[in-house]
Amino acid sequence: MSKSLQAIRGMHDILPERIALWQHLEDTVRDVLTNYGYTEIRTPLVEVTELFKRSIGEVTDIVEKEMYSFDDRNGDSLSLRPEGTASCVRAALEHGLLAQPQRLWYRGAMFRYERPQRGRYRQFHQIGVETFGLANAEIDLELILLTARLWRLLGLNDFRLEINSLGDSDERAAYRTRLVAYLSAHAEQLDADSQRRLTTNPLRVLDSKHPQTQQIVAGAPTLMDDLGDETRQHFERVCHGLTAAGVNYRINPRLVRGLDYYNRTVFEWITDQLGAQGTVCAGGRYDGLVAQLGGKSVPAVGFAMGLERLVELLELAGHVAAPPIDVYLVAVGEAAQQAAPIVAERLRDAMPKLRLLTHCGGGNFKNQFKKADKSGAQFALVLGETELEQGLLSLKPLRDEGEQQLLTFEALATFLGERF
RNA sequence: GUGGGCGAGGCCGAACGGUUAGGCACUGGAUUGUGAUUCCAGGUGUAGUGGGUUCAACUCCCAUCGUCCACCCCA
Structure with missing residues (x-):
């Protein structure tokens, strides 16, 4: 039992007794996306490492220490995909899909070499949605409304929606300077991790879980103050749309995402039922990424949801969809x-x-x-x-x-x- | 990478330094062509692995592997 062959740490078999739950989730998501006019795209699990370095960000933890990278037989550095957006953008660019607006979605396994814990695995599964060529706030709104509908259909109602705007790159740069100035003044009161991030990725100090750091952060300037008119209006349109559609949300000025490519709208659906890994679906706008990967500038918004986490919630909610036979x-x-x-x-x-x-x-x-x-x-x-x-x-x-x-x-x- | 918890049969699980309860599941029988209930019987464990302490270790100690939870990070 112990010394026999077994699955790799952090990678799990999905057994027959649980498969009905997975299929129910996958089918529901697929149906909703299809009804909203989104089409599926399937890309390889392996890409050149360079793609992720250039999209996710060279100094992010994902790229620095969590990727399954290896050399191909011809010496190219390849990586198992740690997320789906980069591949999606690459494929869209490669096949000239970006001449028109696109509403795409994908599903499949992602790989990150992390220490496994509840709701977090080394091979995990996401369904993600990416839209291209749509700059207006209405598409940000559509994505969020689509997810809200999905939770209703799945009977998952214990989520809260948090949104924020990260501004455009120059606005964020201005804010970053102000934030670093503020945090540096309190540097000795920050925890060690946050002190380190002060130089590497200061925005991430904002969502530190360290109690004392949180106290400092509470007094920090917020990004909202640095937003220009256009960015602010964009964000307000999203917020008003949510209100009009009857979707509750909370503006969390400290919500920042871990991937470098986001700008403007970011959002997360969060539950308290899964322990420390409460984010079940998250995404945002990434208008700069396509150009960053060598294409013309094309606006984009997307999100991804973690299927293991959603399946666990469905299970907690008592869904037992065993397929009986006639x-x-x-x-x-x-x-x-x-x-x-x-x-x-x-x-x-x-x-x-x-x-x-x-x-x-x-x-x-x-x-x-x-x-x-x-x-x-x-x-x-x-x-x-x-x-x-x-x-x-x-x-x-x-x-x-x-x-x-x-x-x-x-x-x-x-x-x-x-x-x- | 850091910290902590836990490893007994297919699954769950009590107690205990002195030859491992129980439950579920499984198999057979009571019922010769009929299930779910009931009754009877049965099999499965060198207690993850290795080492140490002890007259004696599932129980205490160490190591290792695995697993879980948290930090970090993120879906």
Whole structure:
């Protein structure tokens, strides 16, 4: 058990008992996105390392110490993708998708070499959405409203929405200077991590969890004061739209995102039910990234959600979507066992929607009925010597009262057809 | 990378320095062609691994591996 082969630390199997939950989540998200006019894009799991360095930021933790990077056989440095936006932008650029506005989404595994803990894994799964060529606040709003709808459909209502504006790059630079000045004046009261970030990434000091640092931060200047008219109006339009749509939100002036490419609107959906990793969906605007990766300047907004975290919430909420089957075909005796798959095919032809499980592997009646019961099937369909001789099938209800009846195939198809 | 908790059968799990409770699940039987209830019987553990202390270790100590939680970071 302990010394046998096992999955890599932080990478987990998703077992059959849990798969219904995953599929429910994935299907719901896909349907919502499709209905909003978004199309899926699929990109490779591996990209040249350079792509992530240039998009996420060379000095971010993700790039500095969390990427699974390796040299290809020809010496190129490649990396497993730690997030989806960079690949999406790369693909859009490469295939000339950016001449028009695009609404794209993707799903799949991401990889980060972090210490695993609740809600955080080395291989984890995201569904992300990226829009290109849309500069107005309305698209920021659409994305947030879309996620709000998604939570409603999933029955997840314990989230809070936090939003902020990071301004444009020059505004942020001005703010950064003011912030560094303020924090430097209190440098000796900051925790060690925050002192270090003072030089590397001062904005991140804002969301430090250290109590004493938080006290200092509480008195810090806020970015809002440095926003110009245009940026401010953009943000206000998003806020007003949320209000008009009846979506509650909280402006959190200390909300900054960990990836360098964000500007203007940033938002996070947060829950308190998952311990320390409470962010379930997060994103924002990144108008500079496309140009940064070599394209023309194209505005962009996107977000990503963490599926492991959402699945855990669905589970906590009591969603147990085990897929029951409709009919379990019991076949006892050599001849019946051989005939069963053929009969099953005829049933499937007649009722394409029927969820029919054929018993395979022998066993007596008692044995097979036990399995029929366990399967959750509504009915057991019996094919034994008697049925075979008479060319009939027995149908027995397993979930409610009712007699077992001997039916012709046609009568059976009619009966089941009315139900499934 | 830092700090802490935890490792017993397929799963969960009590107690205890002196030959490992119990529950669930599983298998067979009571029922020869009929499940879920009930009753009876049964199998599965060198207690993650290695070392130490002890007359004696699942229990105490150390190491190692794994896992979980938190910091960091982030979905």
